[in-house]
Amino acid sequence: MPRTLAPGQRARIHTIDVTTGTTHLVHESTEVLYEAPNWTLDGTALIVNGDGTLFRLPVDSSGDPEPIEIPGIPPLNNDHVLDPDGAHVFVSAEDGHIYRAPLTGGEADRITTQDGLLHFLHGVSPDGGTLAYVGVVTDPGGAWHAPNLFTIPATGGASVQLTEDEFPDDGAEFSPDGRWIYVNTERPLAGPPRAAGHAQLARMHPDGSGAEQLTHDKRVNWFPHPSPDGARLAYVSFPPGTVGHPADHDVIIRMCGPRGEDVTDLVNVFGGQGTMNVPSWSPDSTRIAYVDYPVGT
Template identity: 50%
Template sequence: MTPRTLRDGQRCEVWTAPADGGEPELAFVTAQTLFEAPNWLADGRLLLNGDGRLWFLAPDGGGPEPLPATGLPPVNNDHVPAPDGTAAFCSADDGHIYRVPLTGGAAERVTHDDGARHFLHGVSPDGGRLGYVEIHDGDGRRRGRLAVLDLADGTVARPDVGDGHCDGPEFTPDGAWILLNTESFGGGAGHAQLARVPAHGHGSLERLHESGRVDWFPHISPDGRHGAYVSFPSGTLGHPADVPVHVVLVDSSDWAAERRRIEVFGGQGTMNVNSWAPDSSRFAYVGYPIGDGLRSGA
């Protein structure tokens, strides 16, 4: 899979926004490389992907620096740091998930050859389990299925989240729940909604918010108080690139309680993975405006 690139006249803008609903701030802009899906690391840097590699970016200035990794295939925008801050887990274009030291070094593959492609989105608070979406035979027309890998013994659990396609599984800070978006509430493709399921598989899928739009990638802050997600126009299939979307900030005790709705030209790459700061004060996202079109901090 060829890494995404910027179109003629397009730029990549990395923004951060405060949890209280205040004004977003532009952290970095480039017309050279298409960066995606920021994670906020414990040392204050952002971890993003671009050109098939992982990069560090300091929000307070300075250019991106590549993470030196050996044995790592080109990566996509599904990557999450380990809770202990020593490594990142990332999905690569060969369909597998890898562990990569954040200081650089050899990458280690952690998923099995099981006939599926593995799209990572969450690491449990204790660092022992990975939440990801598996799609068998690499066929994007097939529905994604929730899977949880136990890193200690290699076993895989598949909690029941219904028959609809799902994506974005992410553990809550207390480890009790997995948040995700799903089309299991009816309407089929183009009706993704936010939901949660017990992380240990004992319980049923619960809807977080009923929306007339297509909502993807629920992300919860480390203190559990705030949430953010990407909202596509009604009827959108999948999570495409280069469309007008909303980045929505909410109170996580009620995902319908909006604090801020930010207009962004983006979608794919904007906020695929958790991008909350360790102190829960801000989150990061990416926009891809073209020419004098919609800016990403409106």
């Protein structure tokens, strides 16, 4: 079921200049719980999800969100990424599968075929040829196993499993040069095993080799988003002890270098789930988009 706003809660879509810290309120809603903004390749619009569908809205606040109609597929979740061709979007739906659809709306093609595995899209390779996703095996009773990482050709076909153990992984976005997949993981790549839920940022090669941990702090770090110029990562940092990436928490949007160096705080927000789940950088690497969910005045 698509998420909804609590009584008295709002969804506010913002952009922030990563150099000056200047924020801009793009849109505010008391009716639709919008999530997970992507930028269009021309930098003029954001793509968000809400109520199980996609919406497009101008970055300059000159218009309201307009739905992107994709008939014939189940409601969408907050895992959607634009195709590098600028004309299509890959989406994850509530049936657990990934689809590709025109960005202007229209019929979608299903990419994944394996039932019994929930597919949560997070990354598309720079050449548009490969998708990176988080796969979750479910028991007949509905219980989830630990999420692992996979890739699949963007046109469909056999998936390649990159991780396979009890340590949850998530995120999975390609670097702009295609040499790395950035993730968040509970796998202890450096130092002793960590407490359950203590995710840190890491990266690995697209074949799963060469994994290295990037952040080493007490906070719980999720969803690393490489900037288009490759110079920085933006991510969501939860308080110590957080398990998973829950909604309605006080979180920090942080930025660091591509190896985890030079961590800086960009903005404190009330959010978490839905705030910045998918690639959210502007094409010129100067701004990121995010959503917060304040309650009350």
